[in-house]
Amino acid sequence: MxxxxxxxxxxxxxxxxxxxxxxxxxxxxxxxxxxxxxxxxxxxxxxxxxxxxxxxxxxxxxxxxxxxxxxxxxxxxxxxxxxxxxxxxxxxxxxxxxxxxxxxxxxxxxxxxxxxxxxxxxxxxxxxxxxxxxxxxxxxxxxxxxxxxxxxxxxxxxxxxxxxxxxxxxxxxxxxxxxxxTGLPREQTAATGIDAMVHAIEAYTGRLRKNPLSDMMAREALRLMGAHLLTACTDGSNRPAREAMLIGSNLAGQAFSNSPVAAVHALAYPLGGHYYLPHGLTNALMLGPVLRFNMSAAAPHYAELADVVLGPSGRDVAARAETFVEAMQDLMNRSGAPLRLRDVDIPQADLPMLAREAMQQSRLLVNNPVQMTEADALRLYSEAY
Missing domain, CATH: 3.40.50.1970 (Rossmann fold)
Structure with missing residues (x-):
């Protein structure tokens, strides 16, 4: 930094x-x-x-x-x-x-x-x-x-x-x-909540403009939303959960406005553009593959976020980073959002086209912790399929 x-x-x-x-x-x-x-x-x-x-x-x-x-x-x-x-x-x-x-x-x-x-x-x-x-x-x-x-x-x-x-x-x-x-249905609550969590994660792991204030806001955003997303999904009138999600979303917005998002969003945009899927859902579909792709550079940050979301464990960086990725994937799965590209009727034959278009999101990809090629993008779409 x-x-x-x-x-x-x-x-x-x-x-x-x-x-x-x-x-x-x-x-x-x-x-x-x-x-x-x-x-x-x-x-x-x-x-x-x-x-x-x-x-x-x-x-x-x-x-x-x-x-x-x-x-x-x-x-x-x-x-x-x-x-x-x-x-x-x-x-x-x-x-x-x-x-x-x-x-x-x-x-x-x-x-x-x-x-x-x-x-x-x-x-x-x-x-x-x-x-x-x-x-x-x-x-x-x-x-x-x-x-x-x-x-x-x-x-x-x-x-x-x-x-x-x-x-x-x-x-x-x-x-x-x-x-x-409070009137948001479960699926929309899940998709928008996951969108905000992706904002926080990408702001915290960004390569170019990560800073102490964006880090502080990203950590608190993840703490709030990680603890309350499932409650907001299952009990939409729960005031503490709804307030925690809204404040967490706002903190994540402040974080990524100053430390921009990266490859999850770059790969999500073509999905929304071609198939008219909600933005939060497209982020959820690509989050797991991109987190693992970035592991080589972002593991120390993932480990820190694991301590925020799951509590300190005393385990080494690699183990805590892996636990964080698994916890995020589990949260996505339990939220009720679709899990794979095939679940939202995206043709497998379209994946090369999506990879080409994702590479046009240079404003986002430049901030990714690991440099991404078109071949990498295609592999990540295939993993998400």
């Missing part, structure tokens, strides 16, 4: 069970602007999950425009439609209220409603110029950690994804209200 490092994170965070029901009063204190664009998805809007928050906002004097056309792995036109609706309404503040996709779209809408840049100008690292509108994020899932990151991922073609990374994408305020997550 270099002795010099930087660490960035959202402006302020509030953790409060039921806080969404008084979101209007909170935002009234936080901001002077009142023309609010709420970015969410149709399911949350239709089923009433957002009703308490929207009622509170309107009662506090906000003119609320709801954009609810966000979909998983959002394509570019969703962002453009969102910006058009916000511009027509004269929006001067943006609220992301939903899962990672909604929060990613909210980030970009806040930029594009203020900036003269086009969406295509933003792809890559630090290409956003100038300021954005005020931005608040309220997650309804415990997984992506998008409320804590400076990253937005969009689908840019039929099966391709691209990222936008810039400090302007950090929110001004974040509300963590775990009550909003």
């Amino acid at each position: 270099n002795t010099a490092f930087s660490f960035e994170t959202p402006g302020a965070m509030l953790v409060e069970w039921g806080g969404a029901a008084r979101l209007g009063a909170l935002m009234q204190d936080w901001f002077a602007t009142r023309h609010l664009l709420v970015v969410t998805d149709a399911f949350l809007h239709r089923t009433g999950v957002l009703d308490a928050a929207l009622t509170s906002l309107r009662a506090s004097g906000f003119a609320v425009t709801v954009f609810d056309a966000v979909v998983a792995d959002p394509p570019e036109h969703v962002v453009q439609d969102c910006v058009a609706q916000g511009r027509a309404a004269g929006a001067d503040i943006v609220l992301g209220l939903g899962g990672g996709s909604s929060m990613d779209v909210a980030k970009l809408a806040a930029v594009l409603l203020r900036s003269g840049q086009g969406l295509g100008d933003l792809y890559g690292i630090d290409r956003v110029r100038g300021a954005r509108l005020p931005l608040v994020q309220v997650p309804t899932t415990a997984g992506t950690g998008s409320e804590a990151t400076n990253i937005a991922i969009l689908t840019t073609g039929a099966q391709t994804k691209m990222g936008i990374v810039a400090r302007q994408l950090y929110a001004d305020r974040v509300l963590l209200d775990a009550q909003l997550t």
Whole structure:
């Protein structure tokens, strides 16, 4: 690790069970602007999950425009439609209220409603110029950690994804209200929870920007989620488990925003792009093979994480590292998520194509503890099959 490092994170965070029901009063204190664009998805809007928050906002004097056309792995036109609706309404503040996709779209809408840049100008690292509108994020899932990151991922073609990374994408305020997550079904709880755990593991084992603050957050994220994932899956109304998962997801988001993810995500992205699988599920499918592939370089870090998740054992590094990998695989298996690529109907004949596409994720692979070739990627897909 270099002795010099930087660490960035959202402006302020509030953790409060039921806080969404008084979101209007909170935002009234936080901001002077009142023309609010709420970015969410149709399911949350239709089923009433957002009703308490929207009622509170309107009662506090906000003119609320709801954009609810966000979909998983959002394509570019969703962002453009969102910006058009916000511009027509004269929006001067943006609220992301939903899962990672909604929060990613909210980030970009806040930029594009203020900036003269086009969406295509933003792809890559630090290409956003100038300021954005005020931005608040309220997650309804415990997984992506998008409320804590400076990253937005969009689908840019039929099966391709691209990222936008810039400090302007950090929110001004974040509300963590775990009550909003109690309605998540088991499969989604498992997939999003595993996604967050992968964020923590990859942040802790990253090659380039691992640092003491990201390490601290990754360790605590894994401790919380390792202890509470299965309870959250089996008892979705369990308040301590839901709060632990949401805080753990946020800590993991802060960790990987500063110490980026690596090969698990690089191999997961083509699976999501081609077969429209949830991002957390694709991470879960690739986690075991990639952990073992990285063992030669990451074993000391795995051993440290074993002590966090399982408690100190006094065993040597190699044994503790192996125990950690086995424990993560067991947790994935017990969560109820599908176990292998064949279980989600991925054709074996597609594996070479997936390996080729994974190698295009150079932004992620450069951070992997072990250099990966296309042949390595194909072998890992085959192991996961």
